[in-house]
Amino acid sequence: MASTTLLLVTLFVSASLVALSSANFNQDFQITWGDGRAKIVNNGELLTLSLDKASGSGFQSQNEYLFGKIDMQLKLVAGNSAGTVTAYYLSSKGSTWDEIDFEFLGNLSGDPYTLHTNVFSQGKGNREQQFHLWFDPTADFHTYSILWNPTRIIFSVDGTPIREFKNWESNGVPFPKTQPMRIYSSLWNADDWATRGGLVKTDWTKAPFTASYRNFKAEACVWSSGGSSCSSPPSGSGNAIAKNSWLSQEMDSASQERLKWVQKNYMIYNYCTDTKRFPQGLPTECSLP
Numbered sequence: 001m002a003s004t005t006l007l008l009v010t011l012f013v014s015a016s017l018v019a020l021s022s023a024n025f026n027q028d029f030q031i032t033w034g035d036g037r038a039k040i041v042n043n044g045e046l047l048t049l050s051l052d053k054a055s056g057s058g059f060q061s062q063n064e065y066l067f068g069k070i071d072m073q074l075k076l077v078a079g080n081s082a083g084t085v086t087a088y089y090l091s092s093k094g095s096t097w098d099e100i101d102f103e104f105l106g107n108l109s110g111d112p113y114t115l116h117t118n119v120f121s122q123g124k125g126n127r128e129q130q131f132h133l134w135f136d137p138t139a140d141f142h143t144y145s146i147l148w149n150p151t152r153i154i155f156s157v158d159g160t161p162i163r164e165f166k167n168w169e170s171n172g173v174p175f176p177k178t179q180p181m182r183i184y185s186s187l188w189n190a191d192d193w194a195t196r197g198g199l200v201k202t203d204w205t206k207a208p209f210t211a212s213y214r215n216f217k218a219e220a221c222v223w224s225s226g227g228s229s230c231s232s233p234p235s236g237s238g239n240a241i242a243k244n245s246w247l248s249q250e251m252d253s254a255s256q257e258r259l260k261w262v263q264k265n266y267m268i269y270n271y272c273t274d275t276k277r278f279p280q281g282l283p284t285e286c287s288l289p
Contacts, residue, residue, distance in 0.1 A: 028216055029183075031059045037208070046214050049187040051077075051084055052207040058186030065090070066180040066228050068220025069246040071145045074104075076113060077209040078138035081106030083191025083202030086211045090146060090181040096123040098176030100146055100153055104137070105194045106202075106209075113137050114268065117155050119165045121174035127283070129163050130269035131262065141214060149247050150177055161251060161259045162266075166288070173285045180223035187211050219246055 024044035031038040034057025037050040049057045070090065077084055084106035091099040099120035104113050112132040119127045135142065147154040153176075155163040167175040187209065191202040221230035230244060251259065263270075271277065272286035 025059075025213070025216070027062070028218075029059045029061055031057070033058050033186075046212060048210055048212050049086070049185065050208040050210045051187045051189060052209075053204045056186060056188035058184065058188075060185075061183035063218075063220075064180035064182050064223040065148075065218065065220040066223045067149050067177075067230070067247060068218055069145065069147045069249075070183060070220065071143050071215070071217040072183075072185075072213060073141040073143050073215040074137070075139075075141045075212040076104050076137045077106060077187070077211050080109045080203050080206050081113075081138075081209060082108050082195040082200040083189055084187065084209050085190045085194050086185070086187050088144060088185045089183075090148065091120075091184055092176075092179035092181045094179075098122070098179045098181060099125070100148060100155075100176070100181070102144055102146070102155065105190075107195060108200060115157075115162075117163050119153060119176070121176045124174065126271065127165070127285075128269060128271050129267060131162055131266045132268055133157065134262075134266060141212070143215070147246060147249060148176070149249060151248070152250070154249075154251065160262060161255050162262045164251065164259065166285075168285050168288050171284055171288060173283075173288075183218075185213065219244075221247075 025040045025047045026044035029040075029047065031040070034049070034055060037052070037055060037057035038059055039048050040046070041048065047059065049059070051057065072088060074086070074088065076086055086104040086106075087101070089099060089101040089103070091097060097120060099118070101116070101118040101120075103116040103118075105116055107113055115131045115133060117129050117131070118125050143158050145156040145159070147156065151167050153165040154161050167177070169175050189202055191200070192198045221228045223229075230247070272282055275282065
């Protein structure tokens, strides 16, 4: 009990210390669809996506990235959001695309959101882990982060890691490391599967549904004209290694303990334990450390 209390205190402190940066959505992103349902307001400091019965909406980053630490603060659709999905992810293009997903599956009022994560490499996904959260993600903004470097992908919420996917290429497991990806987000209707497997449909009398975004931050390698901004140190920079420390970042012992705590208490689905789904045997990475 004492260790749980200490861990909760640690989680609170780490969440309160998350660094915020003032982004300008007008410069960093472009609205891609929604016919006016997506809006950039407050001089570029806030972006909102809306969904009604006619359409959802979405946006994408101006830049492509090949590795990075991406932070975004989201406040999700409040109230009865059943049937809605707020997707926030990195993705490349083509038939053998790479992708790193956060998806927030809506709920009936009073039920917890389901946070759905997945990793695609060379067009293959099927690596879902799902979580409930230890707070109400509709009451305020929270920071959702993706650390993507050559050795691992770490999903974090308010600085607390919830999932790690390591580079197991030496064991024959594809890892996303060659295709630059953009950041995408969308709010859309998926009431055929999103809430309780599609049993609960979207209540359109509650529309429009709105999700909000702020404080985007990217410490990342920008991909442009076939090259990476991380290929050479920034000119005049004596601390290039320190500035790009995320490129070799691993989880320390405290982060590993927080990860275990989240997965023990808040994970609701793990593909690596779904033997019914994989009758011929679990994926290779599920047996690796």
